[in-house]
Amino acid sequence: MQSITAKIQQMAQPLLEKHGFYLVDIEYVKEGANWYLRLYIDKPAGIDIEECALFNQELSDKLDEQAPDLIPNAYFLEVSSPGAERPLKTEQDLQRAVGKYIHVSLYQKQQQQKIFEGVLLDYDSQYLRLRQHQNNKFSEIELARKNIAAMRLAIEF
CATH class of the missing domain: 3.30.300.70 (RimP-like superfamily, N-terminal)
Known part of the structure; x- marks a missing residue:
């Protein structure tokens, strides 16, 4: 049913x-x-x-x-409206979020942290790739999708 x-x-x-x-x-x-x-x-x-x-x-x-x-x-x-910091749940949500600033929460720590924010550069079935800005430097990180607990759009301050 x-x-x-x-x-x-x-x-x-x-x-x-x-x-x-x-x-x-x-x-x-x-x-x-x-x-x-x-x-x-x-x-x-x-x-x-x-x-x-x-x-x-x-x-x-x-x-x-x-x-x-x-x-x-x-x-x-x-x-x-889903709001400015709406959840990203579907593939279509991810497609629309490429190039936007997002917040990602992980189940398990990666590089000693469970929370990542950055611009979503691209993704595939296995990974998301973000560009982060920390300590006046830009870096890229890959996050395994199987380790992602939640994702949402975020407002960059």
Whole structure:
């Protein structure tokens, strides 16, 4: 059986494509007594609140048309931007992040540290290659993808 989020993603895809948006993440979670269906969307030039509201309304209308309901209980639908420091989870996320500053957390230390930040130069199925700036010097480092716990875009200070 397909999960609720997979079904919603499949339903949302034509709406996303219609507007030139893409899905960054989707979650269906219970927080306290309430259920939330959250979609994080974006587009190459960045997304604004009006576009999120438009997509929210269109998806809500489409969900209301479904019989039987895809979601068995009452829920809140939230559509938003993933934010400036959004997670990088998919291959498409990585493709869009090449040339951008990212934060990488590792499961095990490499060169005596578990956190790396730098510009994502490139990647393949085995490694990410970052350009770091430390102590007024630039260096490149390869990080094994199997050792990566989490990745996200980062703001460089």
